[in-house]
Structure formats: C-alpha cells, structure tokens
Amino acid sequence: GQNIDQPTEMTATEGAIVQINCTYQTSGFNGLFWYQQHAGEAPTFLSYNVLDGLEEKGRFSSFLSRSKGYSYLLLKELQMKDSASYLCAVPMEYGNKLVFGAGTILRVKS
Amino acid sequence: GAGVSQTPSNKVTEKGKYVELRCDPISGHTALYWYRQSLGQGPEFLIYFQGTGAADDSGLPNDRFFAVRPEGSVSTLKIQRTERGDSAVYLCASSPVPNDYGYTFGSGTRLTVV
Numbered sequence: 001g002q003n004i005d006q007p008t009e010m011t012a013t014e015g016a017i018v019q020i021n022c023t024y025q026t027s028g029f030n031g032l033f034w035y036q037q038h039a040g041e042a043p044t045f046l047s048y049n050v051l052d053g054l055e056e057k058g059r060f061s062s063f064l065s066r067s068k069g070y071s072y073l074l075l076k077e078l079q080m081k082d083s084a085s086y087l088c089a090v091p092m093e094y095g096n097k098l099v100f101g102a103g104t105i106l107r108v109k110s
Numbered sequence: 111g112a113g114v115s116q117t118p119s120n121k122v123t124e125k126g127k128y129v130e131l132r133c134d135p136i137s138g139h140t141a142l143y144w145y146r147q148s149l150g151q152g153p154e155f156l157i158y159f160q161g162t163g164a165a166d167d168s169g170l171p172n173d174r175f176f177a178v179r180p181e182g183s184v185s186t187l188k189i190q191r192t193e194r195g196d197s198a199v200y201l202c203a204s205s206p207v208p209n210d211y212g213y214t215f216g217s218g219t220r221l222t223v224v
Contacts, residue, residue, distance in 0.1 A: 004152075033211060042114075042201065042215035043153065087152050089211075096141065096208055097166065100152025 002026045004101035006088050011107045012078055020073045020104045022088030030091040033098065034062055034073045037085045046073070046086075075106075083108045112136075114216035116202050122222045123192055131187040131219045135204030142185050143213065144177055145201040153201055159185060160208055192223045 003025040012018040024032065031050035035043040049055055049064035049071060061074040075082055085103040092099055115134040123129050135142050140161055145153035155169040159179045167177070174192075179185040189196055199220050205213035 031211070040217075042217045044215070045212045048212060089152070091211055092155075096158050096160075096211075097143065097155040097169070098153075098211055100154070102151050 002090055002092060002099040004088055006101040006104045009105045014078055014080060014108055014110050016078050017076050020086050022071045022101060024069050024090050026090055029066060032064055032071050033089040035087040037087060043087055078108050080108050114202055114204050114214050116216035116219050118219060120220045125192060125194060125223055127192050129189050129192055131200050133185045133202030136214060139204035139206050141205045141208050142179060143203040144187050147199045147201055194223045197221055197223045
C-alpha cells in the first residue's frame with residue numbers, strides 16, 4: 001500500500017522561501033505529484049517528478065529522492081496568494097488513481 | 111467546456127435521503143474520476159471511468175454509493191440513504207487519456223447531511 005506524510009501547517013513571510021516536505025512509502029513507484037488547493041477551490045496541478053533531482057518551474061521547484069522516499073516543494077519569493085494547502089500525491093501500485101497526503105496548509109503573512 | 115463543471119456546488123440533505131451529484135468533464139476527456147475530500151484531509155479515490163465503463167470502483171465505501179457515465183461524458187454519483195458521515199466535498203476530475211495523472215479537477219460539490 002501507500003503511505004504519505006506531510007506537515008499539517010506552515011507559516012512564512014511574504015518574499016521569503018519555504019520548503020514543504022513529503023515522505024512516502026510505496027510498494028512500487030510511478031512518480032510523485034504536487035497539487036495546490038486554495039480554500040473552497042479545486043486542486044490544481046503544480047509538478048510531477050519521476051526521476052531524482054530538482055525540477056524548477058518559475059517560483060516553484062520540486063525535488064525527489066527515490067532512495068529516501070522523500071520529496072519537497074520549494075516556493076520562492078512568497079506572495080500572499082500562495083496561501084493555500086499543498087498536497088503531495090503518488091499513484092497507487094495498481095490502477096489509475098492517486099493517493100494523496102493530508103496536505104500542508106501554508107499561511108503567508110506580510 | 112473549458113473546465114470540469116460540477117453541480118450543484120452545495121447540497122444540504124437530510125439523513126436517509128437520496129442525492130445525485132453531477133460532473134461535466136472537459137470535452138473529449140475519456141478518463142473521469144470521483145474523489146471525496148473530508149475537512150483537513152486530502153482527496154480519497156472513489157471510482158474511475160474509462161469511457162462509459164467503471165474501470166475501477168474499489169474506492170466506493172459501500173453499496174449506498176453508485177456512479178454512472180452512460181454516454182462516456184457526463185457522470186452522476188448517486189448516494190442512497192445518506193448518512194452524516196457522507197458529508198464531504200465530492201471532487202470530479204478528468205484527463206484526456208488513461209494514466210495521465212495530471213488531471214483537471216472540478217471545484218467540487220460540498221455535501222452536508224443533517
């Protein structure tokens with residue numbers, strides 16, 4: 001089966017950098033996803049990592065270490081609009097579905 | 111349409127009643143998913159359609175839950191004899207092809223059973 005852990009909440013200051021960690025345990029590995037979800041809205045796709053290393057996409061970067069079962073999402077130059085829940089997810093071993101972590105609520109303060 | 115549309119956006123129902131939740135996927139998307147999200151949790155998989163057929167319904171919690179997609183486009187999630195524990199946000203997502211996990215979610219239907 002799959003198990004995903006992420007911190008429940010984080011607070012950071014506007015303009016700063018924040019790193020949101022995710023650890024996972026899976027029977028097989030088919031990549032790892034990060035989604036952003038603003039309160040009351042749909043989750044939106046941020047990134048997908050299947051190989052080790054850092055993938056950079058503007059202010060957001062995502063890192064994966066398959067040997068450690070570890071990923072992080074790095075947000076730079078934080079803006080107030082980045083206040084949201086960040087969900088880490090991995091595909092289940094069989095079938096077309098994702099297993100999500102509980103999400104990390106990020107609060108950006110001025 | 112431009113995105114995944116779900117109706118209603120909010121539904122309040124009494125315990126024991128029957129409800130239907132509707133999902134209009136992005137036009138042309140063959141894969142459709144239903145997830146359920148409780149407060150403070152991530153989405154949990156319910157059912158996956160490939161075309162008209164339910165390819166995987168292993169996430170449906172019990173036989174009170176049923177979903178259809180008769181023409182391979184719009185899908186309806188049906189819940190019989192609703193219970194207070196069914197209260198959650200029900201999310202629909204679609205993708206153009208199977209195994210494309212970067213799918214697009216709808217805004218969800220917030221179901222409250224009182």
